[in-house]
Amino acid sequence: MNLDYDAEELNFRAKARAFIEESLPSDIQVKVLSHKRLNRDDYKRWHQILHKQGWVAPAWPAEYGGAGWSPVQRHIWEEETTRAGAPNVIGFGVNMIGPVLIAFGNDAQKDYYLPRILSCEDWWCQGYSEPGSGSDLASLKTSAKRVQDADGEHYVVNGQKTWTTLAQHADMIFCLVRTDNSGRKQQGISFLLIDMKTPGITVRPIITLDEDHEVNEVFFDNVKVPVENLVGQENMGWTYAKYLLSHERNNVAEVGRSKRELRYLKELAMRYTSNGKPMLEDPLFARKVAILEAELMALEITNLRVVSADDGKSEPGPEVSMLKIVGTEVQQRLTELMFEVVGPYGLPFDAEFLEGVRPDAVTSQDDAAPLTAAYLNFRKASIYGGSNEIQKNIINKMILGL
Amino acid sequence: MDFNLSQEQTQFSDTLRRWIEKEYDFERRREIITSADGGSAQAWQGLAELGLMALPVPEAQDGFGGSGTDMFAIMQEMGKGLVIEPYLATVCAVQYLKQDAGKHTDLLQQVAAGNVRLACATGEAQSRFNRFDVQMTASAEGDDHILNGRKTVVIHGAQAGHLIVSARSDSARNDKNGLSLFVVSADAPGVTRTEYRTIDGMLAADIDFADVRISDAALIGEAGNAAPIMDAASDYACMLICAEAVGIMQAVFQTTLEYLRTRRQFDQPIGAFQALQHRMAQMFIEVEQARSMAMLAAARIDSDDEAERQRVIAGAMIRVGQAAKRVGKEAIQLHGGIGMTNEMQVAHYFKRLTMFGAVQGDVDHHISRFISHPSFCEVA
Numbered sequence: 001m002n003l004d005y006d007a008e009e010l011n012f013r014a015k016a017r018a019f020i021e022e023s024l025p026s027d028i029q030v031k032v033l034s035h036k037r038l039n040r041d042d043y044k045r046w047h048q049i050l051h052k053q054g055w056v057a058p059a060w061p062a063e064y065g066g067a068g069w070s071p072v073q074r075h076i077w078e079e080e081t082t083r084a085g086a087p088n089v090i091g092f093g094v095n096m097i098g099p100v101l102i103a104f105g106n107d108a109q110k111d112y113y114l115p116r117i118l119s120c121e122d123w124w125c126q127g128y129s130e131p132g133s134g135s136d137l138a139s140l141k142t143s144a145k146r147v148q149d150a151d152g153e154h155y156v157v158n159g160q161k162t163w164t165t166l167a168q169h170a171d172m173i174f175c176l177v178r179t180d181n182s183g184r185k186q187q188g189i190s191f192l193l194i195d196m197k198t199p200g201i202t203v204r205p206i207i208t209l210d211e212d213h214e215v216n217e218v219f220f221d222n223v224k225v226p227v228e229n230l231v232g233q234e235n236m237g238w239t240y241a242k243y244l245l246s247h248e249r250n251n252v253a254e255v256g257r258s259k260r261e262l263r264y265l266k267e268l269a270m271r272y273t274s275n276g277k278p279m280l281e282d283p284l285f286a287r288k289v290a291i292l293e294a295e296l297m298a299l300e301i302t303n304l305r306v307v308s309a310d311d312g313k314s315e316p317g318p319e320v321s322m323l324k325i326v327g328t329e330v331q332q333r334l335t336e337l338m339f340e341v342v343g344p345y346g347l348p349f350d351a352e353f354l355e356g357v358r359p360d361a362v363t364s365q366d367d368a369a370p371l372t373a374a375y376l377n378f379r380k381a382s383i384y385g386g387s388n389e390i391q392k393n394i395i396n397k398m399i400l401g402l
Numbered sequence: 403m404d405f406n407l408s409q410e411q412t413q414f415s416d417t418l419r420r421w422i423e424k425e426y427d428f429e430r431r432r433e434i435i436t437s438a439d440g441g442s443a444q445a446w447q448g449l450a451e452l453g454l455m456a457l458p459v460p461e462a463q464d465g466f467g468g469s470g471t472d473m474f475a476i477m478q479e480m481g482k483g484l485v486i487e488p489y490l491a492t493v494c495a496v497q498y499l500k501q502d503a504g505k506h507t508d509l510l511q512q513v514a515a516g517n518v519r520l521a522c523a524t525g526e527a528q529s530r531f532n533r534f535d536v537q538m539t540a541s542a543e544g545d546d547h548i549l550n551g552r553k554t555v556v557i558h559g560a561q562a563g564h565l566i567v568s569a570r571s572d573s574a575r576n577d578k579n580g581l582s583l584f585v586v587s588a589d590a591p592g593v594t595r596t597e598y599r600t601i602d603g604m605l606a607a608d609i610d611f612a613d614v615r616i617s618d619a620a621l622i623g624e625a626g627n628a629a630p631i632m633d634a635a636s637d638y639a640c641m642l643i644c645a646e647a648v649g650i651m652q653a654v655f656q657t658t659l660e661y662l663r664t665r666r667q668f669d670q671p672i673g674a675f676q677a678l679q680h681r682m683a684q685m686f687i688e689v690e691q692a693r694s695m696a697m698l699a700a701a702r703i704d705s706d707d708e709a710e711r712q713r714v715i716a717g718a719m720i721r722v723g724q725a726a727k728r729v730g731k732e733a734i735q736l737h738g739g740i741g742m743t744n745e746m747q748v749a750h751y752f753k754r755l756t757m758f759g760a761v762q763g764d765v766d767h768h769i770s771r772f773i774s775h776p777s778f779c780e781v782a
Contacts, residue, residue, distance in 0.1 A: 006403070267781045270779065281779065283770075287769050290778070291720065297717045304405070392684070396680075399659060402679075
C-alpha cells in the first residue's frame with residue numbers, strides 16, 4: 001500500500017500546473033473563483049485553448065484526439081484545472097456524446113462530429129429527461145416515426161424534453177426518442193442526433209430558484225431528422241444511454257473542485273468576523289468545517305481508490321454511486337457553510353453583479369453577493385445525474401441483489 | 403499509488419484470519435470471556451507463534467519492524483475476530499518503548515518473543531482524553547523516582563507484566579512540560595491493581611501507586627520531556643484502532659447484509675424494503691469512507707512530517723469515529739429484536755464499536771484537536 005504519487009505523476013502535475021498558469025485567461029479565472037456566472041464565450045474560449053494543446057478530451061482514445069493519459073493522470077489534471085479556477089469543460093460533447101459515438105457511431109458520424117466536438121464548433125446539449133420521465137427515464141414518450149417523403153427518408157420527432165442544460169447555447173442535441181411502443185419500456189428507444197436549427201424546435205428558458213437561466217424546455221413539433229442521424233441500431237438506444245450515463249459519472253466526486261471551495265470557505269471565514277474574531281476561530285463554526293474537511297479527506301482517498309482501480313473496461317460498481325452521493329453532499333455542504341459565514345450579507349440579491357453587468361456589488365461586499373444563489377443552485381446536485389436516492393437503489397442492487 | 407495490501411501483508415492477514423476461524427471463533431471467545439482468567443494464555447501463545455508480537459517490535463530488538471500498513475492489515479483481522487487478548491495494549495505500549503528502544507532492548511525482546519504483556523497506564527480520573535492532564539507525581543530522590551497517584555481504566559492493566567506510566571516530574575497540572583514516562587514492573591512494591599470487566603468483553607484496571615520507587619533506568623526518554631513521545635504513541639494507538647474498527651465494520655456490514663437477505667417478513671426478504679435498502683446503502687458509504695481514512699492514517703503514521711501526521715490522525719479519528727457509531731447503531735436497528743440479544747455476534751461488534759473513542763478520544767475531542775492544528779486556519 002502506497003498513497004503517494006510517483007515521480008512521473010508529480011512531474012505530470014508540474015507540467016499541467018505550468019500550462020494552466022500560462023494559459024488560463026485571468027478574467028475567466030476571476031469569475032470562477034468568485035462564483036460569478038460564466039457566459040457562452042467564457043466556456044468556449046477555455047475549450048479552444050485546451051483543444052489547441054490537444055488536452056480537451058483527455059479520456060478519448062488517442063486515435064480520436066485523446067491525450068493518452070492514465071486515470072490517475074486525468075485525476076491530477078482535473079485537480080489542477082479546478083484548483084486554478086478553470087471552468088469545467090462542458091461535458092455534453094466531450095464526456096457524453098463523444099464516447100457514445102466512439103463506441104457505437106458509424107464512420108461517417110465519427111468523422112464528422114468528433115472533430116467538431118473537439119474544436120467546440122458544435123455545442124451539444126442532452127435530450128434525456130421529459131416532464132413525465134425523471135428518475136424513471138425509460139418511460140419517455142417523445143416519439144420518432146420513420147417516414148419516406150419528397151425530402152428522402154427521415155424521422156419525424158414530436159414531444160418535449162426538459163431540464164436541458166444550456167440548450168440556449170447549443171448547436172446540436174442528442175435525444176432519446178421512442179420508436180416502438182410494443183415491448184418493455186426500455187425496448188423501443190432510439191438515439192438521435194438533432195440539429196437545433198431544424199424547423200419545429202422551440203427552446204424555452206426555465207428560470208431556476210436562483211434566478212439563473214441554466215436549464216430549458218425543448219419542444220419538438222414535427223421535426224424532421226435525417227435517418228443518417230440515428231446512432232447505432234433502431235430500438236437499441238437504451239443500451240447507449242446507459243453507456244453514456246456510466247461516462248457521465250466520470251469525476252462525479254468533484255474532489256478537486258471541493259478542495260478549492262474548502263480553501264475559499266476558510267478564506268471567507270477568516271475575513272468575516274463574529275464577536276470580533278474570525279468565524280474560523282469560532283469553535284462552533286470551526287467544528288462544522290472540521291467535520292466537512294474530514295469527509296472530504298476521506299472522499300479524496302475513496303476517489304483515488306476508484307480511479308486507480310479503473311482499468312477502462314469493467315462496469316462501474318457501487319462505489320461510483322457512492323462517489324456521486326458523497327461528492328454532492330460535500331459540495332452542498334460547502335455552499336451552505338459559505339452562506340452561513342456571511343450572515344446578513346446572504347440576504348441581498350444582486351443579479352446585475354452576478355451577470356457581470358456591474359463590476360461591484362451594490363452592498364460593496366463583492367465576495368458575499370454570489371453565495372446564497374450558489375447555495376440555492378447547488379440543491380440540484382443531489383437531484384441531477386440520477387438522484388442520490390436512485391444512487392442508493394443502484395448500490396443496493398449491486399450489494400444486496402434484491 | 404497502490405491501495406492494495408502487498409503479497410506479504412495479504413499472506414500474513416490470511417494466516418491470522420484462518421487462525422481466528424479455527425482457534426478463536428465466537429463460541430471460543432465467549433468461553434474465554436467467562437473463564438476465570440478472562441483471557442487465554444494459549445491464544446496469546448498462538449498469536450505469538452504467528453509472529454504478531456514480533457511484528458511491531460523493531461528489527462534491532464528481534465522484531466519484524468512492521469510498518470503502519472502492516473499493522474493496518476493485522477488490526478483489521480483482529481477486529482473481525484473481536485480478539486480480546488491484550489494485543490492492542492501491548493502494541494500501544496511498544497510504541498512508547500520504541501522511541502527509546504536502545505534503553506529498553508531487553509523488554510522489547512521479551513515482547514517480540516511473546517513472553518510479556520504490556521499496558522499503558524496514562525489516564526487518570528480527571529484527565530478524560532487529555533493525556534497531559536497528569537496529577538500523578540514522580541519526585542526525584544537521588545537517581546530514583548518515587549511515584550504516587552492513581553491511574554484509571556487501564557486496558558488490560560491487570561494482565562500486564564509491565565506498565566507504561568506517565569507522571570509529573572515538574573510543572574502544573576495541564577502543562578505539556580514536566581511529564582515523564584516510566585516502565586514499571588506490575589509487581590513492584592506499592593503497586594495495587596483493582597481489576598474489572600469492560601462492556602466490550604475485555605478487562606481493565608484502576609492502579610494505585612503508593613511510594614513506588616523506580617530507578618532512572620526505567621525512564622522512557624528524558625525526565626520532564628515526555629510529551630512528544632506521548633503524542634507519537636497516542637497517534638499510533640489511534641491508527642491501530644481505526645484499522646480495527648474498519649475490520650469490525652466490514653464484518654458488521656456483511657452480517658447485516660446477510661440478515662437482510664434471509665430474514666423474511668410480509669412474505670419477502672426484509673432487504674426488499676426500500677426503507678431498509680437506503681439505510682444499508684448509507685452503511686456501505688460509512689464503511690468505505692472510514693476505510694479510506696484508516697488507510698490514510700496507516701500510510702502517514704510513519705511520516706517524518708509530524709504536523710501532517712497529527713492532522714491526518716485527528717481527521718481519521720473524526721471520520722472513523724462517526725462511522726463506528728453510525729454503523730453499530732444501524733446494524734442493531736436493521737437486525738431488529740434479535741440484535742438486542744447477547745447471543746448474537748453483531749451485538750458484540752456493536753459494543754466494541756461503541757467504545758471506539760473511549761480511550762483515545764471521542765469525535766469531539768479530535769475535532770477540537772483538528773481545529774487547533776496550525777494548518778486549520780492557514781489559508782494560503
